Amino acid sequence: MFAIVQVAGNQYHVAEGDVIKVQRLDYQAGKTISLDDVVLFVDGDNVLIGQPFVKSVKVAAKVLGESRAKKVIAYKYRIRKDSARVRGHRQNLTSLSITKISA
Numbered sequence: 001m002f003a004i005v006q007v008a009g010n011q012y013h014v015a016e017g018d019v020i021k022v023q024r025l026d027y028q029a030g031k032t033i034s035l036d037d038v039v040l041f042v043d044g045d046n047v048l049i050g051q052p053f054v055k056s057v058k059v060a061a062k063v064l065g066e067s068r069a070k071k072v073i074a075y076k077y078r079i080r081k082d083s084a085r086v087r088g089h090r091q092n093l094t095s096l097s098i099t100k101i102s103a
Helices: none
Strands: 002-007 010-014 019-023 032-035 038-043 046-049 058-068 072-078 083-089 092-102
Touching: 002 092, 010 019
Parallel strands: none
Antiparallel strands: 002 010, 002 038, 019 092, 032 058, 038 046, 058 092, 072 083
Protein backbone atom coordinates (compact mmCIF):
# COMPACT_ATOMS: atom_id res chain seq x y z
CA MET A 1 0.00 0.00 0.00
CA PHE A 2 1.36 3.40 -0.96
CA ALA A 3 0.18 6.88 -1.82
CA ILE A 4 1.40 9.93 -3.68
CA VAL A 5 0.87 13.08 -1.62
CA GLN A 6 1.36 16.72 -2.45
CA VAL A 7 3.23 18.74 0.19
CA ALA A 8 4.28 22.37 -0.34
CA GLY A 9 3.79 22.11 -4.10
CA ASN A 10 5.85 18.92 -4.57
CA GLN A 11 4.65 15.33 -4.88
CA TYR A 12 6.11 12.46 -2.85
CA HIS A 13 5.72 8.67 -3.05
CA VAL A 14 5.05 7.49 0.52
CA ALA A 15 4.33 4.25 2.36
CA GLU A 16 3.90 3.55 6.07
CA GLY A 17 7.22 3.79 7.90
CA ASP A 18 8.91 6.00 5.28
CA VAL A 19 10.86 9.11 6.21
CA ILE A 20 10.70 11.94 3.68
CA LYS A 21 12.31 15.38 3.57
CA VAL A 22 10.04 18.15 2.33
CA GLN A 23 10.42 21.91 2.03
CA ARG A 24 10.27 23.61 5.40
CA LEU A 25 6.90 23.40 7.15
CA ASP A 26 6.06 25.56 10.16
CA TYR A 27 5.48 22.77 12.73
CA GLN A 28 7.30 21.84 15.93
CA ALA A 29 9.20 18.54 16.19
CA GLY A 30 7.06 15.73 17.60
CA LYS A 31 3.75 17.07 16.29
CA THR A 32 1.47 14.78 14.26
CA ILE A 33 0.06 16.32 11.09
CA SER A 34 -2.39 15.14 8.45
CA LEU A 35 -1.51 15.28 4.76
CA ASP A 36 -4.86 15.65 3.00
CA ASP A 37 -3.70 16.30 -0.58
CA VAL A 38 -3.50 12.68 -1.77
CA VAL A 39 -3.14 12.46 -5.55
CA LEU A 40 -3.00 8.65 -5.90
CA PHE A 41 -3.69 5.71 -3.57
CA VAL A 42 -2.80 2.08 -4.34
CA ASP A 43 -3.73 -0.90 -2.13
CA GLY A 44 -3.13 -4.11 -4.06
CA ASP A 45 -5.59 -4.06 -6.97
CA ASN A 46 -7.52 -1.10 -5.53
CA VAL A 47 -6.32 2.09 -7.26
CA LEU A 48 -7.85 5.49 -6.49
CA ILE A 49 -6.87 8.44 -8.67
CA GLY A 50 -7.79 11.92 -7.54
CA GLN A 51 -9.32 14.65 -9.64
CA PRO A 52 -7.31 16.53 -8.38
CA PHE A 53 -7.26 14.85 -4.92
CA VAL A 54 -8.67 11.66 -3.38
CA LYS A 55 -11.07 12.86 -0.65
CA SER A 56 -11.43 9.55 1.24
CA VAL A 57 -7.71 8.96 1.95
CA LYS A 58 -5.70 10.67 4.70
CA VAL A 59 -1.99 10.30 5.45
CA ALA A 60 -0.77 10.87 9.02
CA ALA A 61 2.82 11.98 9.53
CA LYS A 62 4.98 12.86 12.51
CA VAL A 63 7.37 15.82 12.31
CA LEU A 64 10.88 14.63 13.19
CA GLY A 65 12.70 17.94 12.92
CA GLU A 66 14.38 20.40 10.62
CA SER A 67 17.64 20.24 8.68
CA ARG A 68 19.29 21.84 5.70
CA ALA A 69 20.05 20.37 2.29
CA LYS A 70 23.47 20.20 0.69
CA LYS A 71 24.74 23.46 -0.75
CA VAL A 72 23.88 24.18 -4.38
CA ILE A 73 26.44 26.33 -6.19
CA ALA A 74 25.38 28.77 -8.92
CA TYR A 75 28.42 29.85 -10.97
CA LYS A 76 28.15 32.55 -13.61
CA TYR A 77 31.09 33.20 -15.93
CA ARG A 78 31.32 35.82 -18.65
CA ILE A 79 33.72 34.84 -21.40
CA ARG A 80 36.40 37.41 -22.27
CA LYS A 81 35.05 39.84 -19.64
CA ASP A 82 37.25 38.81 -16.68
CA SER A 83 34.11 38.45 -14.61
CA ALA A 84 32.69 35.59 -12.58
CA ARG A 85 30.17 35.26 -9.76
CA VAL A 86 29.65 32.40 -7.32
CA ARG A 87 26.54 32.09 -5.20
CA GLY A 88 25.49 29.31 -2.86
CA HIS A 89 22.11 28.26 -1.49
CA ARG A 90 21.01 25.76 1.16
CA GLN A 91 17.31 24.85 1.31
CA ASN A 92 15.62 24.43 4.70
CA LEU A 93 13.95 21.01 5.01
CA THR A 94 11.52 19.31 7.38
CA SER A 95 11.73 15.55 8.01
CA LEU A 96 8.41 13.69 8.17
CA SER A 97 7.85 10.10 9.26
CA ILE A 98 4.77 8.54 7.66
CA THR A 99 2.86 6.79 10.46
CA LYS A 100 -0.46 5.77 8.88
CA ILE A 101 -2.30 5.77 5.56
CA SER A 102 -6.05 5.46 6.12
CA ALA A 103 -8.56 4.94 3.34
